[in-house]
Amino acid sequence: MHLFGPVPMRVRIIASKNPDRFSHATFFADRPRKNTSFTWPCPGEEAELEWWSFNQSHWQGPGTLELKIGTFGTRVDLSVTTNELVQHLIPVPASACTGGVLTVTIIGAPNKPAVLFGVPRLQRTAEEPRPPVILISIDTLRADYWDRLEKRPESVQAFHDDSIRFKKVFSPTGTTHPSHRVMLSGLLLADTWNATVDVRTTIASVLRANGWDTAAFNGGGYLRPNFGFGMGQPGKIKDSAGFAYGFNTYVERMEVEGADEDRSVLPGPAFDLDLARSTYTLGVSLERSLTAITQGPGASFFHFIHGYDVHEFRDVARRFWDNARRAYQGSVDIEACAKKVGMHSDDDFVVHWSNPLGTRDRPLGELTDCHAALAALMYEARVQSVAEMLAVYLTTLRRLGVYDRALIVLTADHGESLLDERRRNGQLHWGHNELLNTNLHVPLWIKVPHAKNTGRDSDRVAGIVDVRATLLSALKLDPEPSAGIDLLAESGARKVPLELEQEGKEVGVILADGTLCTWRQPGDAMPHDLRVYDGTWHQPDANLERQCVTTRSLIRQDGSGAAPEVTDTMRDELRALGYIIE
Known part of the structure; x- marks a missing residue:
């Protein structure tokens, strides 16, 4: 391991005697008895490693911890001899990454004084404020x-x-x-x-x-x-x-x-x-x-x-049900339908019928316009x-x-x-x-x-x-x-098409124009029985079938993303369909 010697490091003392009450880092119970590694996607630019330590054995004197940062190494000086939290900010060169990943390893040292240390965090040196991110599904x-x-x-x-x-x-x-x-x-x-x-x-x-x-x-x-x-x-x-x-x-x-x-x-x-x-x-x-x-x-x-x-079938507040019912323009009597299927309600809530799954799983020939209207x-x-x-x-x-x-x-x-x-x-x-x-x-x-x-x-x-x-x-x-x-x-070209698959029963692919292509797939047999959706479901003509089959060829039969065999003719066809083919 190449040690590039002492590195510029900013150190800040935190006025706290109890690391368990410090919320900015998760502390391990002891110095690592074996190597402990952390990985991040490569930041692609010079960054800074934020790391917290607590010398709980300060009466034994100062100590050091050895870190390997990607392809480089350094020693962290734990010179603080009081039981206070210390923030270490360690420069990380952009060249420290390997294969698009930055790995930081704390070298195990079981015979040295015990030290509490925090999970390191990587941050860009000239960091812009990170925006809050919310994904709602x-x-x-x-x-x-x-x-x-x-x-x-x-x-x-x-x-x-x-x-x-x-x-x-x-x-x-x-x-x-x-x-x-x-x-x-x-x-x-x-x-x-x-x-x-x-x-x-x-x-x-x-x-x-x-x-x-x-x-x-x-x-x-x-x-x-x-x-x-x-x-x-x-x-x-x-x-x-x-x-x-x-x-x-x-x-x-x-x-x-x-x-x-x-x-x-x-x-x-x-x-x-x-x-x-x-x-x-x-x-x-x-x-x-x-x-x-x-x-x-x-x-x-x-x-x-x-x-x-x-x-399906969650209870709903009456005002939402009343809004939907008032807007209904269908041909059935909604109140009569609700009574027929056993839907019930109180002053505030409308509850779906008592055995909805059993109702839904009945042969569809037994279901009526009432069921369709109420479900919608x-x-x-x-x-x-x-x-x-x-x-x-x-x-x-x-x-x-x-x-x-x-x-x-x-x-x-x-x-x-x-x-x-x-x-x-x-x-x-x-x-x-x-x-x-x-x-x-x-x-x-x-x-x-x-x-x-x-x-x-x-x-x-x-x-x-x-x-x-x-x-x-x-x-x-x-x-x-x-x-x-x-x-x-700006560019929307894909290397891999949008795939479709349902529990091994059906497979499919979505063309670049949004057309859905689906095949039944019993067992491990080759896909067959192709049908497409482009506003309505129908059997495709020869040209559309070819587009579906060619696009699907970019995904292996097992559904994995490994590159399949693509002939020169298929390569040209896929490029014409809007895919990036190398």
Whole structure:
């Protein structure tokens, strides 16, 4: 190891005798008995390593710790002989990176005086203030229902006016767990399943490595903290990285009891009783986010917020139901339908029928126009309730002085078919576990501080796989590795097409113009039975079939992102379709 000798170092003494009460660093219990390494994506410029120490054995005299910083090394002088906290700011040259990664190793020294030390943080030398980053995923939210929402609350409309709306955005699947793996990592489905996760993999891990405090307020369900990435590796299930990877704080589940917590720290109106009772997870998740912000004013943070409130069969406050019912222009008697299927309500709330899943899973031939109308109205009412929850959240962000400087992304993991789209067998579909347009087409609104051309729509074909690359690029961080693209960049050419896959039953791809191509895939057989969606589902002509097959060739049959064999003819065809082929 090359030691470049003493380095210029700024040292600050913190007036505290108790490191356990110091909140800026997580302290280990002792000096490392073996080498301890930390990794970050390469900052790409000269940076500074912030590191805290506490010489708890000061009576034994001063000591040193040896650090290896990338390809260089240095010794940290622990010359403080009192039990006080010391901040070390160590220059990191840009040349210290290897393979796009900066590794800092604290060399183990079991026979030297014990020292408490903090987890090091990497920061740019000429660091601009890190903006707050908020990613909100509304489970099962369809793009069309959100876009056509009438009388949006004022703060939600203001958010739309400050954002870029992407009109053609798709999830790769209709299921919560895999779609969020793709959203948070920017990788293809199979790669998230088989990935060896490291500091560069997820949005949270990259931001935490670059100085953001990362927290997730998650509605639970399939996004378990210890279940997520790398689960497909043989023998790796126990050690795989879950959704909590990269987060300093990960709250798995929110229940409505959280609405009774002390809200005195929040400025302005909190979520009212109706919203607190009618929310399944989102309202409480939003409140927990606001509470965390008030507890660390001015801090750089990343909050991932996820709620199930639009997901099927949640209770909804009566006023939202009444709004949806009044706007209904269909042919059935809604009140009679509600009575027929066993829907019930009290003075404040409307509750879906008593056995909704059993009703939904009945043969669709037994379902009537009543079921279709009620399913759509309950869904619309829940969308309205979510809009009001977001309005309270956005209004409070303004009062806290966070909104204007925050990067905010609003999207969904997948949509929901409400008996308004047909399966391959011609039957109407209710649910989301099939490759249908209503299941895959999701909203995406991105608000970037000080961005130009906001309040506009983009027709660029996009996927939630692009969220990670877009978000990190907006923060001037390295977006690689990623199967997605930066949606805010001028060029939209892709190396990897937008894939589709549903539980091994169907596979597909999305063409550069937004056309959906899907095949049934029984077992390990080659894809067959191609059909496409470009406004309606139909069988493609020979030219369109060729485009689908050629584009799909960029993804291996196992769904991984490894480069497949591409002939010269296919290479030319793919370039003509708008893909970057090297």
